[in-house]
Amino acid sequence: xxxxxxxxxxxxxxxxxxxTEIHVSDESGPVPVxxxxxNQDDTIxxxxxxxxxxxxxxxxxxxxxxxxxxxxxxxVTIETVENSQVTxxxxxxxxxxxxxSGFFPNDRQWIYQGNFKxxxxxxxxxxxxxxxxDYVAYSSFQSLGSFSLxxxxxxxxxxxxxxxxxxxxxxxTRSENAAIYQVGFxxxxxxxxxxxxxxxxxxxxxxxxFRRDDPGAFYSYTVNSNQFYKKLAxxxxxxxxxxRRYSGTDVFVVAGSESVGFYLNSLQGQDPFQFFDYKNxxxxxxxxxxxxxxxxKDFQFDDxxxxxxxxxxxxxxxxxxxxxxxxxx
Amino acid sequence: MAxxxxxxxxxxxxxxxxxxxNDKPAEPLPVESVFKxxxxxxxxxxxxxxxxxxxxxxxxxxHPILIRYDWQNDGIWDQxxxxxxxxxxxxxxxxxxxxxxxxxxxxxxxxxxxxxxxxAQGYSPPVVxxxxxxxxxxIYTQFSFDASKTYDDEDSSNLLxxxxxxxxxxxxxxxxxxxxxxxxxxxxxxxxxAGVEVKDPTNRSSVLRKMVTVDLLNDSIKATFTADGGFxxxxxxxxxxxxxxxxxxxxxxKLTYSWDILCDGLWEAVNLTSPLYNLVIxxxxxxxxxxxxxxxxxxYMDTIKxxxxxxxxxxxxxxxxxxxxxxxxxxxxxFHSYGTSDRETSILDLKYQWDVNEDGLMEPEFDNxxxxxxxxxxxxxxxxxxxxxxxxxxxxxxxxxxxxxxxSHETGVMVDKRQFITEYYSTVKIGNLWWTQENMKVEIKxxxxxxxxxxxxxxxxxxxxxxxxxxxxYDYNNVLYPICPKGWRLPTKAEFQEMVNLxxxxxxxxxxxGGSSEMHILMGGYIDLTKKSVGLKSVTNIWLADRNxxxxxxxxxxxxxxxxxxxSSTYGYSVRCVKSD
Numbered sequence: 001x002x003x004x005x006x007x008x009x010x011x012x013x014x015x016x017x018x019x020t021e022i023h024v025s026d027e028s029g030p031v032p033v034x035x036x037x038x039n040q041d042d043t044i045x046x047x048x049x050x051x052x053x054x055x056x057x058x059x060x061x062x063x064x065x066x067x068x069x070x071x072x073x074x075x076v077t078i079e080t081v082e083n084s085q086v087t088x089x090x091x092x093x094x095x096x097x098x099x100x101s102g103f104f105p106n107d108r109q110w111i112y113q114g115n116f117k118x119x120x121x122x123x124x125x126x127x128x129x130x131x132x133x134d135y136v137a138y139s140s141f142q143s144l145g146s147f148s149l150x151x152x153x154x155x156x157x158x159x160x161x162x163x164x165x166x167x168x169x170x171x172x173t174r175s176e177n178a179a180i181y182q183v184g185f186x187x188x189x190x191x192x193x194x195x196x197x198x199x200x201x202x203x204x205x206x207x208x209x210f211r212r213d214d215p216g217a218f219y220s221y222t223v224n225s226n227q228f229y230k231k232l233a234x235x236x237x238x239x240x241x242x243x244r245r246y247s248g249t250d251v252f253v254v255a256g257s258e259s260v261g262f263y264l265n266s267l268q269g270q271d272p273f274q275f276f277d278y279k280n281x282x283x284x285x286x287x288x289x290x291x292x293x294x295x296x297k298d299f300q301f302d303d304x305x306x307x308x309x310x311x312x313x314x315x316x317x318x319x320x321x322x323x324x325x326x327x328x329x
Numbered sequence: 330m331a332x333x334x335x336x337x338x339x340x341x342x343x344x345x346x347x348x349x350x351n352d353k354p355a356e357p358l359p360v361e362s363v364f365k366x367x368x369x370x371x372x373x374x375x376x377x378x379x380x381x382x383x384x385x386x387x388x389x390x391x392h393p394i395l396i397r398y399d400w401q402n403d404g405i406w407d408q409x410x411x412x413x414x415x416x417x418x419x420x421x422x423x424x425x426x427x428x429x430x431x432x433x434x435x436x437x438x439x440x441x442x443x444x445x446x447x448x449a450q451g452y453s454p455p456v457v458x459x460x461x462x463x464x465x466x467x468i469y470t471q472f473s474f475d476a477s478k479t480y481d482d483e484d485s486s487n488l489l490x491x492x493x494x495x496x497x498x499x500x501x502x503x504x505x506x507x508x509x510x511x512x513x514x515x516x517x518x519x520x521x522x523a524g525v526e527v528k529d530p531t532n533r534s535s536v537l538r539k540m541v542t543v544d545l546l547n548d549s550i551k552a553t554f555t556a557d558g559g560f561x562x563x564x565x566x567x568x569x570x571x572x573x574x575x576x577x578x579x580x581x582x583k584l585t586y587s588w589d590i591l592c593d594g595l596w597e598a599v600n601l602t603s604p605l606y607n608l609v610i611x612x613x614x615x616x617x618x619x620x621x622x623x624x625x626x627x628x629y630m631d632t633i634k635x636x637x638x639x640x641x642x643x644x645x646x647x648x649x650x651x652x653x654x655x656x657x658x659x660x661x662x663x664f665h666s667y668g669t670s671d672r673e674t675s676i677l678d679l680k681y682q683w684d685v686n687e688d689g690l691m692e693p694e695f696d697n698x699x700x701x702x703x704x705x706x707x708x709x710x711x712x713x714x715x716x717x718x719x720x721x722x723x724x725x726x727x728x729x730x731x732x733x734x735x736x737s738h739e740t741g742v743m744v745d746k747r748q749f750i751t752e753y754y755s756t757v758k759i760g761n762l763w764w765t766q767e768n769m770k771v772e773i774k775x776x777x778x779x780x781x782x783x784x785x786x787x788x789x790x791x792x793x794x795x796x797x798x799x800x801x802x803y804d805y806n807n808v809l810y811p812i813c814p815k816g817w818r819l820p821t822k823a824e825f826q827e828m829v830n831l832x833x834x835x836x837x838x839x840x841x842x843g844g845s846s847e848m849h850i851l852m853g854g855y856i857d858l859t860k861k862s863v864g865l866k867s868v869t870n871i872w873l874a875d876r877n878x879x880x881x882x883x884x885x886x887x888x889x890x891x892x893x894x895x896x897s898s899t900y901g902y903s904v905r906c907v908k909s910d
Contacts (some may be wrong), residue, residue, distance in 0.1 A: 075409045086413030125412050127395060136410055138393050138435060282393065282435040326677060 032070065032128060033109070034286035035121060037260060038078075040118040040144060041293050047076055047092050049128070050109035052285055069097065072132035076112045081123035081140075090116045119288060121145045121176055126281075126288050137284035141259050144292040145176030150218055152251055159302040160249060162225040171220045172253045172294060179212040179261025183221045185228065186250040186295075190262050190321070192243040194222035199247070204231050210265045212258065221253075229314040238317040245321045246306050252295035259289035353489055358387050362432040362440040372451025373421055373482060382414040384432045392432050402427040402443070420448040421482055454533035455481040455489055459525050465542035468515055472541060476525045477509040484529045497522030497538065502625060515543040531561075539817045547628035549577045550584070554620045554634065562639045563611050571604035574622045585623045592633060594618040610638045645671040645679055647717040647727035652744075653755035654729075655766045655849055657736035658705065665700035665751070666715055674719040684714040691716060705733045715845050736847040743906065745771055745814040754906075759828050759845040764820070766849045768800020768871075769812055769904040784810045787901045789854050790862040799853030799865070805879055805898035808872050813906035819874035820907045825882050829891070837847065837884050837891035848905075852886060856901030870894070870902040 036047040050068045076092035092112035119123070120143060128137040150171040152160060160168055184205040191198045193207045206227070211219050238245075256264065259280045266278045279285050301309070303323035309315050310322040321327050336717075362381040371377060381396050388394040398408035400418055408416060410433075420426060426446045433439040458478035463470065476491055490505035495513045503511070505528060515521065524538035561567055569588065576582035585600040598606055600623065610616060615637050623629040652663030666681055682691035685703050693700045711731050711840060717756050718724040739758040743765055744751060755766040759834040771785035786801035803812060813819065820828075832846035833839040839846040854865035867887045873880040881902050883894040896902075 077409060077411070079412055081412070086415075087410065089411070089413075125393075127410050127412065129410050136395060136433065136435070138395065140390060140393070325675065 029133065032130060032135070032284040032288050034128060034137060034139070034281050034284050034288065036126060036288050038118050038124065038143070038290040040120070042288050043115055043117050045078075045092070045114045045116065045118070047112040049074065049112060050077070050108045069110060070130060072130070074130040074131065075127070075161045077127045078114060079125040079127070080119060081125060082119070088116070090114045095166070112192035118143050124290070128284070131320040135283065138282040139280050139288035141257050141280065142177040143290050144178050144255050144257055146207070146292070147173045147178070147255060148294050149251060149253060149296045152296065159300050160305065161302050162223070162228055162305040163308055164225060167225050168223045168252060169220055170223060170253065171218050174216060175255040175292060177257060178292075179258040180208050180210050180256040180264055181219060181221070182206065182208045182254045183223065184252050184254065185223070186252060187232070188247040188249065190245045190247055192245060193241065202232075202235055204228060204235065208264055210261055212261060226314070229308065229312055233318065236318050236321070240319065243319050243321055243327060245325070246301060246309055249301060250295050250297040250300045251299060252293050255292045255294070257289035257291070259287055260291065263287050331340045347827045357602055358392050358434065360384075360387075360434050360438045360440045361431050362396070362430055362442040364430050364442060364444065366444050366446055370447040371447070372449045373423055374419070374453045376417045376419045377446065379416045379418065379428070379430070380414060381430060381432070385414050387770045392434060394432055395430045396430055399429040400426065402429045406431075416435050420446070423448050423450040432710050439527035449818070452531055453482050454535045455479055455529050457525060457527050457535045457537035461523065461539055464539070466545065467496065467544055467546055468518055469626070469628070471512050471514050474511045474513065474523065476527065478526060479509060479527050481529045482819060486734075488530050490528050495521065496529040497524065501526070512671050518543045518545050545628050547624060547630055548623050549579070550624060550628070550630035551575055551577055552620055552622040552630040552632040554632065556618065556634060556636045559582070562641045563613055564609065564641050566607050567636070569606040569608070569618070569620075571606075571620050571622065574604065574620070576624055577685075583625050586762055587621040587623065589619040589621070590616070590781070592619045613638055613640045639673065642719065642721040642723055643672050643727045644723040645669060645674070645717040645719050647725045649713065649715040649727040649729045650753065651713065651731050652742045652753040653740065654731045655734065655755040656731070656740045657734055657738065657847065658708070659737065660733070660740040661702050661704060662731055663700070663702050663742055664713055664715070666717065667699065669717050671719045673721065678720055680718040682718070683712070687712050705731070708733050708735055708750055709823040734843055734847065734849075735844065738847045740847070743814065743817060747773060747814060758910065759846065759848070762820070762824060762828070763908045763910065764828070764848060765906045766847065768853060769849065769906065770796055770801050771812060772801065782810075784812065787856055789856070789865055795865070799851050800903055802853070802856050802901035803872070803904055804901055805872065808904060812904050817906040817908045819872055820905060821874045822880045824907060825871070825873060826893070837886075840884070841886070850884065852884070853903050855903075858897060858899055870896070870900065872902050872904050898901065
């Protein structure tokens, strides 16, 4: 009897002791929301900063649009770390309030800008100090290693065949620290109007592919020809008052860092009623990562593909000239 | 014993409790602020190194630690948060300083530590700043050399003295004085590594040099020209006109004009007083033309334009294709010019003319038609001529020959578009069937992945020129491809027999070329089981659709035989196609 009682008491203690503590949030104020995707192809880097009220104990935010802007002095610093040493410190400065509809559209956030080149395969640390809150947010990630397009490749003059009977294959080498890739075609064409000729450029992006640790030296993506023409028709407005002439094509692949990969991958097929919660910011919300592009320029479509651009079912209304330079109506 | 058991169970359960608690959230790691100063004392020119490596011993990607410094412990943080354990700082004033460092982690756990540094007075040379305005201009420009932003950590700026080396030859062109700004005009063009030396009252000095480019360019000259060549070729004259060039604000300035036609550094014309220049450019393609406009002081401005020099015009490549080469006086003969091309002129701008009656005159009713239909009034061979003229009035002609035979059958054309070049076959209607009057020549190369599969054509003795006249030879597997275009098929034995009964009941002669049946069968020979070509001009075998057994229609004009025969599928025979009316 004593033994049974002891066992029951112990089991009760056991059960009670195994409660997992759930910290909903012990913060009572807002947290910074940071989006910073460094562009490894450029020297101008941007960071978007706002604030959010996530805690159930938080003050109810004021209703004005400016309520999401962080006020007061904020130090935004990105440190480059190579061989465990901080080798470069770059300060970001506010340039204005976002009004564009870019990667993370929001007109209630500060744009901070820095001017420096991202090094390959280095560690980058982001430190945001919000003076008024006596608050620090932090993040780090590994920048991407260089990579290159394998196919299509030179020699110059090699033509791209985009028809029902052939879907071009794009091959590229693996980028170290990358987790996601996106293939795109940059189409160059001329718009011929009565008042003159204008050079135009259009990026056609295909689906992202999450490739983090796949074995093999090369990754590949098959460009669906019909999908290409269909996307083109969606992106270019039809205008019967002008003619268009195909000029050339650049093929590119954009690689995204692991954080960008996890972020975009978690958006795929996301349940609309499930809150998205991927982040890699200590003491904040958002994303810190980088993108890098590999491209080969100045490809030409072959004559059949140009004719398909001119008279194919998806694009015939775009008024492209055919491979003879004519338009047969 | 019972108590002993109970104790054992209690101990086990307590162990389970302790073990089960391991999944509780980890406590934040402590932060300990520790740093060293190297050297521990110095002067106002010492760069002290603050090493907080010990502080970061517990830091990693999951538990980052940041530090910041207050260099004189006045309550104001002078160094922003950093993840770097090594920071350098220089004290510009002598004294004893109390340094404060704060370390914090992402759980807002902080620790502070202090150090004391004694800084003595030190002496350093001036820190020179030099601005040259402009850094590139011509020999008539007064260049401004400004070192007024130079400073010295120990001495006032007005105690500093300056001297200058404008041409960069290492010899100082001035003595020391207190003026940090100097003006200089160069008397020759070139690149000069100009320098300034700044000295402080303790005779410590620094030198800074910057490059100055002095040229003969004059921004006031606007150089521009037109190249009136239009569609000019390597034999045409280009008319260059630089009369739009001018000296801004001074229209009275006399200008001269020099021309470097290929931008190769060789000037075809130098210092012309006329802005007009004419030249034949014999280099084909896109060439660059440089104009240099020079003023009376020898200063100039260049401009470069690209122009296209077209090759000397080449005549069109005229192509004529006869749809039906065989027919009779009632036949409607079809000709087209598709495939005609010209290097310089669009095919839509080419002029097309036809001569169908061999009189040497073009028929005006066919002018600028790319395809025509016509009848011929006489029997025999007729030459049809196509003349194509381009926009430079260069022309070329192409001819083709058709045959008009005696006959009264209805005739037509079968079109086979399965190959890169469309093939045409003359046809004749006999009874209720249309028959091709020529043997099939089709050959289909395999596409990517074998789609479509190849249709293999054999040529008599491997000679493709014979194939143009006699058609190809095919084994039965290739005949099954299907060899006839859509809507057409092989004739059956019964259909061939019915045609023979109708047109040649008394012997095969009416079936041969020129015969009254208008079947125009040729003795194209065949390829036997050993792949040997035999029987040209004496024998023909034409595949029939019947299987089990396989049949061909056999004609041998030497032996005088004409009948269906049972054959092996591996023979190479001729093919005719039929279509029901």
